[in-house]
Amino acid sequence: MxxxxxxxxxxxxxxxxxxxxxxxxxxxxxxxxxxxxxxxxxxxxxxxxxxxxxxxxxxxxxxxxxxxxxxxxxxxxxxxxxxxxxxxxxxxxxxxxxxxxxxxxxxxxxxxxxxxxxxxxxxxxxxxxxxxxxxxxxxxxxxxxxxxxxxxxxxxxxxxxxxxxxxxxxxxxxxxxxxxxxxxxxxxxxxxxxxxxxxxxxxxxxxxxxxxxxxxxxxxxxxxxxAGKLPAATDEHIIVNMAKLSPALPEKSSEVHPVAEMARTNCATQAAVVAENRNMANAFVTHGPTIRVT
Incomplete structure (x- = not known):
């Protein structure tokens, strides 16, 4: 009041x-x-x-x-x-x-x-x-x-x-x-x-x-x-990729050698086969069947 x-x-x-x-x-x-x-x-x-x-x-x-x-x-x-x-x-x-x-x-x-x-x-x-x-x-x-x-x-x-x-x-x-x-x-x-x-x-x-x-x-x-996380995430990916590249080189070289050796082996084998075939051809020419004239 x-x-x-x-x-x-x-x-x-x-x-x-x-x-x-x-x-x-x-x-x-x-x-x-x-x-x-x-x-x-x-x-x-x-x-x-x-x-x-x-x-x-x-x-x-x-x-x-x-x-x-x-x-x-x-x-x-x-x-x-x-x-x-x-x-x-x-x-x-x-x-x-x-x-x-x-x-x-x-x-x-x-x-x-x-x-x-x-x-x-x-x-x-x-x-x-x-x-x-x-x-x-x-x-x-x-x-x-x-x-x-x-x-x-x-x-x-x-x-x-x-x-x-x-x-x-x-x-x-x-x-x-x-x-x-x-x-x-x-x-x-x-x-x-x-x-x-x-x-x-x-x-x-x-x-x-x-x-x-x-x-x-x-x-x-x-x-x-x-947005603040993007740069950090990008850097992280770069680091990871760089880390993966370094051990990859030896792995590639180790994978190349067997292939080269196999190639050389195949070439040698093919060369031997060619040589053998050539020898057989020469033998066939030299010692071929005698043709008689009647």
Missing amino acids: AGLSMHHPWAFAFGLLGNIISFMTFLAPIPTFYRIYKTKSTEGFQSVPYVVALFSAMLWIFYALIKTGEGFLITINAAGCVIESIYIIMYFIYASKKGKLFTAKIMAALNGGVFGLILLVTLLLFKGDKRVVMLGWICVGFSVSVFVAPLSIIKRVIQTRSVEYMPFSLSLSLSLSAIIWFLYGLLIKDKYVALPNILGFTFGIVQMGLYMFYMNKTPVGAEGKE
Whole structure:
């Protein structure tokens, strides 16, 4: 109630500013989804951050309705639900079959199963302030996961040395939003709003630091690895071929000698046969039959 009351102008100012910045944060992935629309493919982008963000927005709306008087939380998270739903629908349209199946599973488990379980547990087992406390800590836990979710791409960034799939604008928006909502939580004395944004700011700084570290690095993709291996592979083949040529010379010489000897033997045999035939011919001429004239 303090957030919307003009008797707390600073809380009202930070609540309004938090709505504006958080709305910009929700819009930060637009370049990503414009690229997905143009290429007709989700490429290496993940659906997890958007599914988790939708779940967190749903939780905060539930928390604001239970606590009452938290109009700023309701307005921004209602807008978040709409925007994140649009992102997820676009992801479903252009994702691969495997990506669609994975997204459907985590949505059914998180936005359906877990959220439904939270509703039942908090409404049936807790009442009054205990319900607010219980739901507040649940919101803190899952709000942290919203800030952590974009870090799911960190492995890909390190492996490829490329920040192509980790937009800097999103990390910056998350950091600014975390600062504003932390101050808003302090002013309205709501620790459940303030606490997760401490970690939110920390994770935002980590993402921006990772971006700055890899932004000028040479990307290493699958093609780059193969291209890098080609020279080494060529040299290896040359070395192997050269190694095979050296012992081949003696083998050729050893194979030539028997052939030469056989040739010489055949020639000698043929010469002997010719000589023998010549001798027989001479003998026939010399000692041929006597012709008598009668």
